[in-house]
Amino acid sequence: MEVVVDLKPSRIGPAVLLAAAMVWSAGSPAAPFAPRGPADPVYPALGNAGYDVQRYDLDLTYRAGTRTVDATAEVTARAGQRLPSFELDALGLDVHAVLVDGAPAAFRAHDEKLTVLPRSAVRPGALMRVSVRYTVDPHAALAHTGWVRTADGFALAGQPDGAHTVFPCNDVPSDKAQFSVRITAPDNLTGVASGALTGTGSSGGQTTRTYVSRDPIATELLQVSVGTYTVRQQQGPGGLPLRDVVPTARAAATEPALALTAGQLGWLEQRLGPFPFETYGLLPADTDDPAAFDFTGLETQTLTLYKPGFLLQPEAKIGSHMVHELTHSWFGDSVTPQTWADLWLNEGHADYYGLLYRYERGWPDSSGFTTLEARMKDTYxxxxxxxxxxxxxxxxxxxxxxxxxxYLGGVLALYALQQEVGDQVFNRIEREFLKRFHNGNASTRDYIATASQVAGRDLGPFLTAWLYGDRTPPMPHHPDWTVTPAAGQQRAFAAVPRGSATL
Structure with a gap:
């Protein structure tokens, strides 16, 4: 029997708020140095050193009249060094107060950071609790945002660098943490979040629901949504609870797509092992702002977000993409890239298994190919x-x-590895990698090391050439495959919308 404790963000009284609103300006004395982390090679402005986040407790209240969110984020982190001050990633948040271990702290928002100056330095090894009270407008005009504005609420799409526009955090994939989310909305709306529902209460025309994650989540993978939803419960393989959250107006129309998930889970579990989380489901958004939805699907943990209308298409149009997003539960969510430079581990694997699923069923892909070999020859x-x-x-x-x-470049590298080592060794590499880094982070070098250990030989030179080389290596067992010479003038490269697949 599992006992769930509802961990709530600290409630901050008005008197404390007044004392805590200590904001220093650009002209104020400078704060002590706040350590920055090892820069992510893709997003070097994000990430902060000096602490390791253990959990986030978020308390979000959606104000339907203004379509804004009042929030308290409590960040529990262990200090890795003495911290006279520290930083969280934050952008577009109207911060009202900050407490550190219950005591008011000075703070300043600048660039994409919230610098915090506690009353006394945090000791090395100490577990600090940082409470940030703020208001945020999901409709604010930011260059990038983690909010998806829907017809009567919102959803989240924090990948790759938008989570800190939703809540203050250490917004890098390497600092995964536990999450609890309390979401309050008018009674006629439903609030949902990643993880499992652990409590519901209503008062004054508002309903509060609490969700707790069993497993750690990277900041960019958190899902929180409010809308006019119908929550559909079913069972997957082995009794896995499946929870789909669909706009009520389209609940009946999405039933054929929702019925596909259980079979897709069984197909993937045969190849990758047991599903890694406590639940899974789909969230087709109902947006009034199509420009805000620049992807088809996004693998937010335990609740995959889809663009409006996508799941209303026939199975042959959506099945392989659904498998792509479901594969991310293993590659991307359970095993999260160490840095954004390791994204191919997510997208290459998701496309690889999505394509295999498609070709097994004889569905032509977007380029008209019906076998992986034909698609890889063209990609090569x-x-x-x-x-x-x-x-x-x-x-x-x-x-x-x-x-x-x-995406397809990652598939090509995986296909080359499979050709080099054979099906049995390749499948063992995949499972060992997922087992070794379950609920953690892994880099490209970690994948190479795992492959070498499982294969019993050094695959470093082989995989390094495929993943880091400037020229395409020979394809094992396909001496007749040729590479078209690159044009001297760089051509416009076809980009894939974030969170989408090239299936």
């Missing part, structure tokens, strides 16, 4: 041009992070 011919235009598979930058090189 483009290899040098893609490397010229978009860099090696495992060396992206912010501008080309979601180019096809991370």
């Amino acid at each position: 011919a483009r290899g040098d041009q893609w490397r010229h235009d978009s860099g090696p598979v495992a060396a992206p930058n912010a501008a080309n992070l979601y180019d096809s090189q991370r």
Whole structure:
């Protein structure tokens, strides 16, 4: 029997709020140095050193009249060094007060940071609790945002660098943490979040629901949504609880798509092992702002977000993409990239299994191919041009992070490995990698090391050439495959919308 404790953010009284609203301006004395973390190679402005986040307790109240959110975020973190001050990633948040271990702290918002100056330095090894009270407008005009504005609420799409526009955090994939979310909304709306529902209460025309994650979540993978929803419960393989959250007006129309999940789970579990989380489900958004939805699906943990209308199409149109997003539960959510340079581990694997699922069923892909070998031969011919235009598979930058090189380029590297070591060894590599880094982070180098250990030989030179080389290596067992020489002039590279697949 599992006993769930409802951990709530600290309630901050009015008197404390007044004392805590200590904001220093650009002209105020400078705060002590706040340590920055090892820079992410793709998003170097994000991430903070000096502490390791253990959990986030979020308390969000949706104000339907203003369509704004009043929030308290409590960040529990262990200090890795003495911290006279520290920083959280935050952008577009109207911060009202900050407490550190219950005591008011001075703070300043600047760039994409919230710098906090506690009354006394946090000791090395200490567990600090940082409470931030703020208001945020999901409709604010930001250059980038983690909010998806829907017809009567919102959803979250924090990948890759938008979570800190929703809540103050250490917004890097390497600092995964536990989450609890309390979401309050008018009674006619439903609030949902990643994890399992642990409590519901109503008062004054408002309903509060509490969700707790069993497993750690990277900041960019958190889902919280409010809307006019119908929650559909079913069972997957082995009794796994499945929870789909669908706009009530389209609940009946989405039933055929929702019925596919259980079979897709069984198919993937045969290849990757047991599903890694406590539940899974789909969340097709109902947005009034199509421009805010620049992806087809996004693998927010335990509750995958989909663009409006996508799941209303026939199975042959959506099945492989559904498997792509479901594969992310293993590659991306359970095993999260160490840095954004390792994105191919997510997208290459998701496309690989999505394509296998498609071809087993005889569905032509978007290019008309019906076998993985035919698709890979075509992709191989483009290899040098893609490397010229978009860099090696495992060396992206912010501008080309979601180019096809991370998707089909990643599939090509996996296909080359499978050709080199054979099906049995390749399948053992996949399962060992997932087992070894379950609920953690892994880098490209970690994948290479795992592959070498499982294969019993050094695959470093082979995989390094495929993942970091400037030229496309020979494809094992296919000496007749040729690469088209790259054009000298860089061509416009076809980008894949974030969270989408090239299936």
